[in-house]
Amino acid sequence: MPFFSIVMAVYNVEKYVEKAVLSVLTQTFDDFELIIVNDGTPDDAMLIVEKLAREDDRIKIFNQRNKGLSAARNRGLKAARGEYVCFIDSDDEVDENLLKTTKMVIRQTYPDVLMYGMYFEKVGISEQVVKTDEITMSERDFRDREFKTFTLDDTSIDLIGYCTNKMYKRKLLNAQTILFDESIMFLEDIAFNEKVFKAADTLKVISDSFYHYKMRNRKSLITTFQDRHFEWQLDAVRSRKEIFEKWEIDQERIDGIVAGLHVLAIRRTCSLLFKHSNDLTFKEKCDYIYSMLHHPLTNYRISHYPALSILDRVLKWVVEKRGVYTLAVISSIYALPSKYFK
Known part of the structure; x- marks a missing residue:
């Protein structure tokens, strides 16, 4: 059984998916499985993924018709075998020491949730990073549901919402049957984390940043106006x-x-x-x-x-x-x- 299960949904990302996958495969800690869920992508992204999978058996591929990000992540969660689960979007990247560092931290207390910082990178037309902002928090260790001293500011409120800057204990998710709400097509991360944080007894926060969130000029539900x-x-x-x-x-x-x-x-x-x-x-x-x-x-x-x-x-x-x-x-x-x- 691998220590980490990394879930990555793939849809319409042929320009970016190779870098995303390679940022996982080149980790300095190798006891993981990379679960890639093809959410019915209409482009050639899966041809790239399948080529990489032939070269690395840590990649597990699952196919489904297009149902949305939440359904794809749920498919990955149900297939996961690792002690801890994390989510990486297929148009983003992670630092090579993500798994090595978080494994060392996890082994100290085995928290229900481990949270770390993120880089927000504005990407130009030729994929060069033109601006980087890092958001992170001071290291904290919360036990026995003693979260009332959690520092709430703009930074922590942002970090609480994302799924991509956390390691989740799979045992907790399974015990509480915590899945993504497939009826939600927008801001699904915070709805998932609401369930997690209501169930979690322990939370570890570290000040390191590992996740590179790429901000591109792409149309999506967050960059186009919707009536709701x-x-x-x-x-x-x-x-x-x-x-x-x-x-x-x-x-x-x-x-x-x-x-x-x-x-x-x-x-x-x-x-x-x-x-x-x-x-x-x-x-x-x-x-x-x-x-x-x-x-x-x-x-x-x-x-x-x-x-x-x-x-x-x-x-x-x-x-x-x-x-x-x-x-x-x-x-x-x-x-x-x-x-x-x-």
């Missing part, structure tokens, strides 16, 4: 809120964080409305903004929003006054920036 986009964002906010409440974090802190995430959801949605091309008229965009500002949760949460910067204070005032056209004009001019999200 704001509701999807609020689902992700709810998942984080559930995690924090399970960890018994002070309610006042939770209210402030959730308010910030709610406002960020408004900002992200405005960014997609105006920054990316879509078929909506200006009036239709304003109607959508109206629905966000009049959402039942918006009025309550904006009162708890800790507006620190000038932009935050302006945004809080606009939301409180439900200034639909003001927010639309600001968004169209500045295309409010959104943070890294997947």
